[in-house]
Amino acid sequence: MSVDMKGKDLVSVHDLATEEVWQILKTAEMMKLRQKSGIQERPLAGKTLAMIFHKPSTRTRVSFEVGIWQLGGYALYLGASDLQLRRGETLADTARTLSRYVDGIMIRTFAHADVVELARYAGVPVINGLTDLLHPCQALTDIFTLYEKRGRLAGLRLAYVGDGNNVAHSLMYAGAKVGMHVVVATPEGHEPDPQVLAGAKRDAAATGGSVEVVTRPGEAVRGADAVYTDVWASMGQEGEEDRRRQVFRPYQVNRELLDASGRPGVLFLHCLPAHRGDEVTDEVVDGPHSVVFDQAENRLHVQKAVMALVM
Ligand code: CP
Ligand code: NVA
Numbered sequence: 583m584s585v586d587m588k589g590k591d592l593v594s595v596h597d598l599a600t601e602e603v604w605q606i607l608k609t610a611e612m613m614k615l616r617q618k619s620g621i622q623e624r625p626l627a628g629k630t631l632a633m634i635f636h637k638p639s640t641r642t643r644v645s646f647e648v649g650i651w652q653l654g655g656y657a658l659y660l661g662a663s664d665l666q667l668r669r670g671e672t673l674a675d676t677a678r679t680l681s682r683y684v685d686g687i688m689i690r691t692f693a694h695a696d697v698v699e700l701a702r703y704a705g706v707p708v709i710n711g712l713t714d715l716l717h718p719c720q721a722l723t724d725i726f727t728l729y730e731k732r733g734r735l736a737g738l739r740l741a742y743v744g745d746g747n748n749v750a751h752s753l754m755y756a757g758a759k760v761g762m763h764v765v766v767a768t769p770e771g772h773e774p775d776p777q778v779l780a781g782a783k784r785d786a787a788a789t790g791g792s793v794e795v796v797t798r799p800g801e802a803v804r805g806a807d808a809v810y811t812d813v814w815a816s817m818g819q820e821g822e823e824d825r826r827r828q829v830f831r832p833y834q835v836n837r838e839l840l841d842a843s844g845r846p847g848v849l850f851l852h853c854l855p856a857h858r859g860d861e862v863t864d865e866v867v868d869g870p871h872s873v874v875f876d877q878a879e880n881r882l883h884v885q886k887a888v889m890a891l892v893m
Contacts, residue, residue, distance in 0.1 A: 587891040591701040591708045595718045595755040596781050600789060603759045607726050609887035610880070617652070617883070624654030625890045629685040631657045633711070634665070636691040637817045641854065642711045642719065645881040646688055646889075653886055655893075658684070677703035686893040692818055707892040709885075714748060714818060715775065720853045721752035723884040725760060727877045728808060731849060736761035736790065741806040741843070743767045743799045744833050744861055745826075746774035749812040749853050754778060754793050758785035763792045767802035769829050799833050803842050808849040811835045811861045827860060836863045840871060849873050 585601050595603065616623065631650045635643065647657045662668065667676055677700045680687055686707045689697055694715035701708035710718050729735050740757055742750050746768040754774060757764035764782070766774055773779075773795055782793040796802050803809050814830040815823045840848060850862075850871040858864050867874060 588893075589707055590892045591704075591710075592718055592888055592892065593697055593701050593708065593710045594716050595721055595752055595759060596778075596785065598759065600759050603722070603725075603756070606722055606884065606887050606891065607729055609891060610726055610884045611730075613886050613890070614880075614883040622652070626650060626685075626893055627654035629655040629893055630683070631655060631686045631688055631889065631893070632660055632680050632684040633657055634660045634687065634689040634691070635711075636662045636689075637712065639690060639711070641878055641881050642688075642690060645885055646711070649882050649886040650889055653890060655685075655889075673699045674703040676700070677708075678705070681705035686889065709888060709892070712748060714816070715751060715778070716755075717748045717752045717853070718756075719881065719885055719888065720749060721756035722888070723877055723880045724753060724810070724851055724853070725756045725762070726884050727851065727873055727880050728849070730876070730880070731873060732807065737763070738807045739763045739765065739805055740808045740810060741765050741767065741799075741802040742810045742812075743802055743835055743839070744811045744830060745814055745816070746772050746795070747812060747816050749810075750774050751778045751782075753810065754782035755785065758782040758791050758793050759789060761786075761789040761791040764794070765802040765806070766793075766795045767797065767799045767833065768795065769833065770797060772829070799839055800842050803839055803848075804844065806843045806848060807845065808851055809835055809840055809843060810851040812853055813855070813857050814861055830861065834861060834863065835866055837865055837869070840866055847871075851877055854878055 650657045681704045688709040688711045690711035694713040697710050754764050786793045814826045852874045
């Protein structure tokens with residue numbers, strides 16, 4: 583079972599077929615194993631990835647840059663002030679120009695519509711490295727990490743507790759594609775985007791999974807195989823930090839909440855960076871249930887798989 587993904591964009595996991603999601607996970611598994619055995623592969627020799635960053639990054643930047651280098655290719659880092667975009671050149675013209683030089687474009691930006699626009703005009707694959715709406719590379723990595731730890735995905739129950747943000751949205755899409763039960767607990771007014779929820783529910787109906795939104799964290803985590811959280815104020819929401827800290831306080835993932843899963847082997851996930859003492863306690867993030875640095879490492883393997891498949 584192999585699907586040709588050459589030339590395909592990764593704007594949203596929702597756009598992928600379940601077979602494509604599995605192809606990425608299986609390719610990442612193989613690439614990780616081979617790398618750990620000292621086997622070097624250069625499927626992207628001579629190829630170049632442009633990386634546009636309008637927001638900061640530790641994991642995404644380093645894992646893409648190191649990843650393409652390991653595959654024999656080269657990455658260009660293009661920060662917010664490095665392109666003529668800032669001086670009014672359109673995204674469409676930027677996309678068409680870059681496509682004459684490079685073999686793929688990775689972009690991290692604010693408006694999701696900008697990534698859609700870039701992908702529309704680029705003649706090379708566009709990979710979404712995070713928007714205000716979605717973070718698909720993260721979610722593919724998260725389900726890959728769960729698959730590594732549990733040996734299966736269908737039927738697993740994942741509780742996401744906190745802000746109904748980009749990370750929550752992509753997890754809902756990714757979980758739905760592979761038959762997981764995703765339960766999201768958010769305070770009122772911070773629920774996931776209704777359109778994303780509707781799309782994820784449709785996908786889940788096709789795979790035997792489910793996606794549900796509740797308000798009580800305890801209800802979400804009951805029986806969960808994994809508990810996930812993310813920052814309460816995302817990049818671009820810096821001015822709202824104090825207000826959000828008040829609203830989200832009952833949504834902190836601490837030992838008590840993790841214990842409420844009733845599962846001794848429950849896993850704790852976080853995309854990082856973590857705001858320790860806010861959405862998660864030190865005890866949990868550094869504790870025996872935490873797999874957060876496996877997630878961080880797996881960004882490398884999963885994105886190498888994505889690049890090798892689409893570029
Ligand atoms: N998880 C994640 O995307 O991290 P960075 O913001 O450091 O890239
Ligand atoms: N929700 C966070 C994720 C960071 C990787 C943000 O957008 O800042």
